[in-house]
C-alpha cells in the first residue's frame with residue numbers, strides 16, 4: 001500500500017512530462033461526508049482522445065517501463081478499493097484534471113504521507129514551474145503558492161537549497177494547524193495514546 005503522497009508525486013510527474021507551466025494540487029478532507037478528495041490540475045499538453053480512453057487501463061503506458069504500483073490505473077484502484085473513484089478530464093493543448101476520491105475513514109485507505117516533503121521535492125526540483133497547493137480540512141484551509149513565494153524570496157530562487165526545508169516546514173506546520181490527517185485512524189490507535 002503506497003502512501004497517497006507517492007501517488008501525488010507520480011501524478012504530478014505526468015503533468016511535468018506534459019510540459020505544464022502551472023500545477024495545482026488540491027486536497028479536501030471532509031469529515032462530515034467522510035470524504036477525501038485529491039485533485040491534480042495542470043496546463044500541460046493534455047491527452048489525445050485515444051490515450052484518454054486507455055489511461056485507466058492497468059496495462060497501458062506510453063513509456064517503456066514503469067514503477068510497479070504507480071501510474072493512473074493504480075491510483076484508480078486504490079480509490080475504488082476505498083469506496084471512491086477516479087475521474088480524468090483532459091483536453092489537448094489545454095491541460096488535464098485528475099480527481100481521486102476516497103472514503104476518508106476507510107480501513108484500507110493509505111496514509112496521506114509527508115506532503116511537505118513531496119511538495120518540496122516537486123517545487124525545488126522544478127523551479128520554472130508554478131505550483132499551487134491547497135489543503136482543506138472542513139472549513140480550515142492551508143495554501144501555498146509559488147508565484148507568491150517568488151515575490152517574497154526576491155533574488156533567492158526556488159531551487160536554492162534553503163528553500164527545500166522552508167517549504168517542508170511551512171507545509172508540515174500548516175497541515176498540523178488545520179488538523180490534516182497524516183495517518184489514518186487505525187495507525188493512531190496502533191501507536192497508542194502516549195505517542196505524539
Ligand SMILES: Nc1ncnc2c1ncn2[C@@H]1O[C@H](COP(=O)(O)OP(=O)(O)O)[C@@H](O)[C@H]1O
Pocket residue numbers: 010014015018042044045046047051055060061062063065066070071072073095096
Ligand atoms: N497530466 C497529463 N498530461 C498529459 N498526458 C498525460 C498526463 N497524465 C498522463 N498522461 C498520459 O497518460 C499516460 C499514462 O499515464 P500513467 O498511468 O501515469 O503511466 P505512465 O506515466 O507510466 O505512462 C502517460 O504516458 C501520458 O501519455
Ligand SMILES: [Mg+2]
Pocket residue numbers: 010011013014071072
Ligand atoms: Mg505516470
